[in-house]
Structure formats: structure tokens, C-alpha cells
Amino acid sequence: MHFFARNTFFTAATAAALALGTTACNKDKLYPAPSNQFSDQVVFSTPARIALQVNALYSYVKTGGFLGGRYQIYGDIQLNDFLNRQTNAVTGLTVWNHTETETSQNDVINCWSYGYEAINQINVFLAGLDANQASFATSFGTTADQYRGEARLLRALSYYSLLQLYARPYADGAGSKPGLPLRLLAEKSPANNALARSSVGDIYTQILADLDFAEKVLPLTYNDATLNITRAHRNTAIALKSRVYLSMGNYASVITEANKLVPGAAPYAATTGVANALNSSVTAVFAPPQTTTESILSFPFTSQDQPGTQNQLSYYYLPSNLGGNGEYSLNTADGSIYANANWGATDARRTNFVVKGSTGEFFLKKYPTGTPYTDNAPVIRYAEVMLSLAEARVRTNGAADAQALALLNAVRTRSNGTAYTGFTSATDFINAILLERRIEFLGEGIRYFDIMRTLSPMPAKGVAIAVQPTDAIYIWPIPITEITSNPLMTRNQ
Numbered sequence: 001m002h003f004f005a006r007n008t009f010f011t012a013a014t015a016a017a018l019a020l021g022t023t024a025c026n027k028d029k030l031y032p033a034p035s036n037q038f039s040d041q042v043v044f045s046t047p048a049r050i051a052l053q054v055n056a057l058y059s060y061v062k063t064g065g066f067l068g069g070r071y072q073i074y075g076d077i078q079l080n081d082f083l084n085r086q087t088n089a090v091t092g093l094t095v096w097n098h099t100e101t102e103t104s105q106n107d108v109i110n111c112w113s114y115g116y117e118a119i120n121q122i123n124v125f126l127a128g129l130d131a132n133q134a135s136f137a138t139s140f141g142t143t144a145d146q147y148r149g150e151a152r153l154l155r156a157l158s159y160y161s162l163l164q165l166y167a168r169p170y171a172d173g174a175g176s177k178p179g180l181p182l183r184l185l186a187e188k189s190p191a192n193n194a195l196a197r198s199s200v201g202d203i204y205t206q207i208l209a210d211l212d213f214a215e216k217v218l219p220l221t222y223n224d225a226t227l228n229i230t231r232a233h234r235n236t237a238i239a240l241k242s243r244v245y246l247s248m249g250n251y252a253s254v255i256t257e258a259n260k261l262v263p264g265a266a267p268y269a270a271t272t273g274v275a276n277a278l279n280s281s282v283t284a285v286f287a288p289p290q291t292t293t294e295s296i297l298s299f300p301f302t303s304q305d306q307p308g309t310q311n312q313l314s315y316y317y318l319p320s321n322l323g324g325n326g327e328y329s330l331n332t333a334d335g336s337i338y339a340n341a342n343w344g345a346t347d348a349r350r351t352n353f354v355v356k357g358s359t360g361e362f363f364l365k366k367y368p369t370g371t372p373y374t375d376n377a378p379v380i381r382y383a384e385v386m387l388s389l390a391e392a393r394v395r396t397n398g399a400a401d402a403q404a405l406a407l408l409n410a411v412r413t414r415s416n417g418t419a420y421t422g423f424t425s426a427t428d429f430i431n432a433i434l435l436e437r438r439i440e441f442l443g444e445g446i447r448y449f450d451i452m453r454t455l456s457p458m459p460a461k462g463v464a465i466a467v468q469p470t471d472a473i474y475i476w477p478i479p480i481t482e483i484t485s486n487p488l489m490t491r492n493q
Contacts, residue, residue, distance in 0.1 A: 044132040047140055053125050054147050058230075060121045061154050062299035064311025066114035068377045071161055073316050073328075074107065075445025080461035081337045081438075082328040085361075091310050091327045097464050098473050102480040102491075109479040115162045120187050122155045127186035149217035153232045153240070156210035157379070159203055160244060165476045166492070167200050169452040170248045172469070175201025178490060181482075182206060196488040207244055211237045220273040228274045229295045229376070235261055235273045239296045239380050242388050247453045251392035258389035261382070264403060268386060268410055269293075276382045282415050282440075283352045286366050290376045294383060298376040312373030314365075317443055319357030323370015329361040330354065331461055338362060343439050348415040353442070366443045378444050383411050387440070391433045399423045404433075412436055 043049050062068040070092075076082055077096045084096040092107065094100045100108050129144060129151075136144060159180065168177035179200040185192065198206075215237040222228050238260050245253040261270045269277030279285050279294040290298065301307055310325075318324025330338045337343060343350060353366045367375040390407040397404070399422070409419040423429035434454075438447050451458060458467040458474070467474055475492055483489050 044128050044135075047143065050129070050144075050147065053128075054150055057118070057122055057125060057151055057154055058299070060114075060118040061158060062377060063114050063118070064307030065110045066118065067157070067161060067379065068299050068301070069307045069311040069313050069316075070107075071111065072313065072377060072443070072445035074111070074165070075448035076443055077328055078458060079447055079451060080335055080459040081331055081442060081447070082364075083331045083462050084327070085329055086325070086327050088327070091316065091325075096328075098458070098467050100473070100476050102477045102483065104477075104479075108476050109481055111165065112162065112479045112482060115158050116183065118158050119155055119183060122151045122158075123184060124186040124188070126151050145217040146219055149214040149237070150232045152210035153214040153218070153237055156207040156214070156244075157240060160207050160240075160247075163200065163203055163207075164247075164449060164452060166478060167203070168475060169455060169469075170200055170204060171453060171455050173200075175199060175204060175248070178492075179203040181486065181489065190485065193485050194488045195486060197490060204244065204248055208241065211241045211244065215241070222274075225291045225293075226289075226300070228293070229291055229298055230300050232297065233274055235270055235276050236297045236380075239276075239382075239385050242385050243380060243449070246388045246392065247449060249453065251395045254388055254392035255396065258385050258392070261385055262389050262407070265406065266410060268382070268407070270382075278382055278386060278410060278414065280414060282348055282383075285381070286353075286368070286375075288369060288375075294381050295376070295378065296382060296385075297379040299379065300376050301374045303372045303374060306372055306374065307377070313375050313377065313443070314367040314369055314373055317364040317367060318370060319355070319359070319361070319363045321358045322355065322363075322365065322368075324363070326357060326359075326361075326363065329357070329363050332362060333461070335459055336461070337438050337442060340435070340439075342435055344416055344418065346417065347439070349439055349442070364443045381441075381444075383440055384437075384446065386411055387433055387437050391430060394426050394429045394433065399426045399429045401429075404429070408433055408436060411440060415440075 043053060064070060073092060074095050077084070077092050078098070082096070084093055087093055090106050094104050095107050102108065126148060129148060133144070162180055167179045177200050178197040180197060180203055181195040182198040182203060183195065184206070214232065215234055218232055218234045218237055220234050222231060222233065238257050242254050242257040245251075245257060261276060262268055263271060267277070269275055275293050276296050277293050279292045285292050285294050306312070314323065315325050316327040319326045330336070332338045338354070353364060355363055355365045357363050369375045386407045390404040393401045393404040405420060405422065413419050420432060423432065434450055437450060441447065450456075455469045457469065460466040472493060477492050478489060483491065
């Protein structure tokens with residue numbers, strides 16, 4: 001991997017050092033210790049310092065160039081529901097155009113780098129926690145396991161996210177195609193950069209192992225509305241497993257996991273752990289402070305903790321007169337979701353999340369907060385688990401599955417008002433679910449997952465060509481930084 005000089009314990013240890021104070025002597029002046037490096041005996045010496053490191057792990061994963069904004073944006077702009085307006089390479093032009101190369105710094109290189117930096121921070125934390133286990137008080141054992149669960153869930157999420165961009169979908173070869181370098185060791189130098197790619201299937205196996213572990217040790221609830229959305233809990237692990245299994249086409253396991261959260265009939269709310277539920281209003285889910293129980297995991301920002309320049313969701317999607325930069329407008333041409341007759345004019349997701357800008361174009365205002373861009377970056381919602389369960393049931397049981405119909409209609413009618421009465425074929429039913437997912441998760445990056453896992457073409461839009469599943473550009477190239485630093489790395493062909 002491209003090794004980062006950024007210190008492993010910088011975020012947590014700096015805060016700890018401020019509390020320790022400093023002393024100096026002549027020898028210190030001659031041979032000063034690096035001010036941002038601290039022994040793991042220090043950063044693992046108290047529960048408070050360990051907790052600081054856990055918070056730092058979330059910061060690495062939610063960095064604006066990764067899951068704090070850009071990743072979700074990449075998941076939508078590659079497809080045909082948005083048009084690029086600013087022709088700015090920094091804000092995704094090559095992603096929208098399908099012209100990424102190994103040297104594309106702003107997307108191909110940066111996304112990989114941020115993802116693997118987060119993974120390595122997690123690995124270092126886990127190794128340090130294990131190495132210092134003997135010094136912990138017995139009473140800290142449960143908390144330490146919870147922290148391990150949070151770390152491993154974040155690692156699973158990071159690997160899953162990178163896998164979608166840089167490797168062939170699981171459906172292409174049942175996971176046999178080249179995946180990613182599977183780095184599970186704590187790396188503090190470039191010594192172990194040489195690592196061959198594991199298969200897609202092997203990466204998924206590790207992702208599921210991390211999520212299974214997390215489910216066992218994470219708390220049922222934090223008993224705090226904000227923490228229940230922004231920190232991993234048991235339901236977070238279950239929800240993510242339903243997504244992972246859907247990406248693998250393992251529909252029986254989707255049903256098993258989703259059934260833990262979704263009851264057999266309305267009202268749709270988890271009966272144990274955090275009371276995650278389908279909110280009665282989709283508008284309320286995205287209205288500040290974005291703390292409804294429909295959000296199972298999202299990454300928060302404040303005016304003091306922003307996603308960073310040109311990473312922010314509303315910067316990309318809001319028009320300039322509403323505080324964004326209008327980087328992407330909604331495509332209104334045939335084939336776009338805007339032009340789809342099944343997205344009704346009175347649908348709450350259209351009337352509340354679509355706005356006409358001063359230029360006459362239409363924009364997405366799902367993320368309503370302009371400067372300083374503090375909208376949460378969504379990861380997974382209860383509505384997604386419901387629609388994943390509906391799809392898995394149809395693919396397993398066929399078009400007559402009554403529970404699948406009820407789940408689809410529950411998500412649809414809270415915004416649309418018009419329920420489906422039934423379907424004559426499983427294909428029509430599945431297409432309706434995929435359409436609902438496309439509407440429901442517009443601007444959340446989910447449609448890209450659906451395109452990839454179903455091996456569907458990426459439609460043309462504007463001047464950008466269609467991309468077939470057999471095309472080399474169907475997935476991103478491996479960045480040149482990895483190719484040059486890892487002698488065992490192979491290119492995507």
C-alpha cells in the first residue's frame with residue numbers, strides 16, 4: 001500500500017499529551033522526540049485515552065474524501081440521474097465521464113489512500129488493544145470488546161466500500177476475481193507493502209467475519225439519540241450484513257439478517273436494541289438534526305468539524321442560490337429518474353427533495369444545509385434493510401410473496417400514496433423494488449451498489465457513454481501509488 005507518514009496515534013495521543021504537560025532539558029533540545037509520536041504504553045494507559053482512539057477511528061473513516069461525502073457522491077454521479085455542470089476534475093468530472101486513470105489524483109488515488117489509511121489505523125488500534133490487554137482492569141474487558149467490535153465494523157465497512165469501486169462484482173465469477181490486498185496487520189513502516197490481491201470472495205469472507213464479531217460484542221443501544229446514529233451498535237452490524245449479503249446474491253442470508261430487525265408485519269420497527277424504524281416522514285429523516293431512528297448509521301459534522309473543501313454533499317447537489325455550488329444538477333432526459341413516470345409529481349421525495357434553481361435546472365436538496373455544510377453523511381437506513389428484505393424474498397419465493405409486497409408498499413406509500421396491488425412476475429416485482437430503491441436513495445450512493453451487483457450497464461448521460469459490465473472501465477483502475485509501492489499488485493484489466 002502507499003504508506004502514510006501520518007502518525008498512527010496522532011489524533012488520540014495529541015489530546016492525551018495536552019493533559020500531560022511537557023518538560024524540557026538540554027538533552028531534550030539536542031535530541032528532541034517527535035512531538036506527534038507517543039508510545040503505545042501511553043495511549044493505551046487509561047480508558048479515556050483508549051476512547052479517544054476509538055473516536056479517531058471514526059474520524060478516519062468519515063474523512064470527506066472517503067465516507068464523509070465523496071464516496072456517496074461517486075456512487076450516484078457515475079450513473080445517469082445527474083449531470084455535471086462545472087467540468088471540474090476536482091469534483092468528480094472524470095468519475096462522471098468514466099475517464100478515470102491510474103493517475104487520477106482526486107478520485108482513484110485519494111479514495112484508495114483514505115480507505116487504506118483508515119484500515120491501517122484500525123489495525124494498529126486493534127493490535128495495541130491486544131498488546132496491552134494484561135494491563136487493563138478486569139472491569140474494562142467488556143468495554144474493550146465493544147471497542148474491538150466498533151473497530152472491526154469500521155474495517156468491514158471500509159473494505160466493502162473499496163471493493164465496490166476497485167474490484168469486479170461478486171456476481172462476476174462468484175467472488176473468484178481479483179479483489180484487494182487484505183491488510184490485517186498493523187503497519188508502521190513500508191516494510192510489508194508487498195502483498196498480493198486476495199479474491200473478491202476472500203475479502204467478503206473477512207468483511208462478514210468482522211461484522212459477525214461486531215454483532216456479538218457491540219452494545220444494544222447507547223441510550224442517546226445522537227450516539228445511536230453515529231456510533232456502531234448491534235443493529236448497525238446486522239443492517240450492514242444485509243447489504244453485504246445482497247451484494248453477494250446470498251438471498252437466504254439477507255432474509256436471516258433482515259428478519260432480526262424487520263418484523264413480519266407493520267409497524268416496521270426493530271423490537272430489540274435501538275428502536276430503528278421506518279419514519280412516517282422521509283423529509284424528517286433529512287431535516288436537521290437528522291437524528292430519527294430510521295438512520296442506523298451516518299457520519300456527523302459540525303461547523304468545527306467539516307467534511308473539508310469540495311467534499312460536502314450539499315456543496316455538490318444544492319444550487320448556488322441555496323448555498324451549494326451546483327456541481328451536479330438532476331438529469332431530466334429520458335431514462336433519468338426525474339423523467340420516470342413512476343416517480344409521481346406529488347411524491348414527497350420529489351416535492352421536498354427537488355428544487356428548481358435560478359438557472360432553470362433542477363437540483364437535489366436532500367441535504368439542505370449550505371455553508372458550513374454540516375449535513376450528516378448517510379451510510380445505511382432502515383428503509384434500505386426493508387427493501388433488501390423485500391427483494392431477497394421475491395428472489396427466493398417469487399412474485400406471490402405477500403410480505404415482500406407489504407415491505408415495498410410501506411416504503412413507497414409513506415411518500416407516494418399509491419400502493420402496488422401485486423405483480424404477475426418476479427422480474428416485474430424486482431424491477432419495482434429496484435426502482436423504489438433508486439428513488440428512495442437518490443443522492444445516497446446506493447444505486448451504484450445495485451448496478452454492480454446485478455451486473456447491469458451504466459447508462460449513458462449527456463456526453464458520457466454507456467458502460468457495459470464487460471468493459472474494462474466498469475470498475476476503477478488500481479491507483480498508480482499502489483502499483484508502484486506494492487510489487488505484488490496487479491492492474492485491473
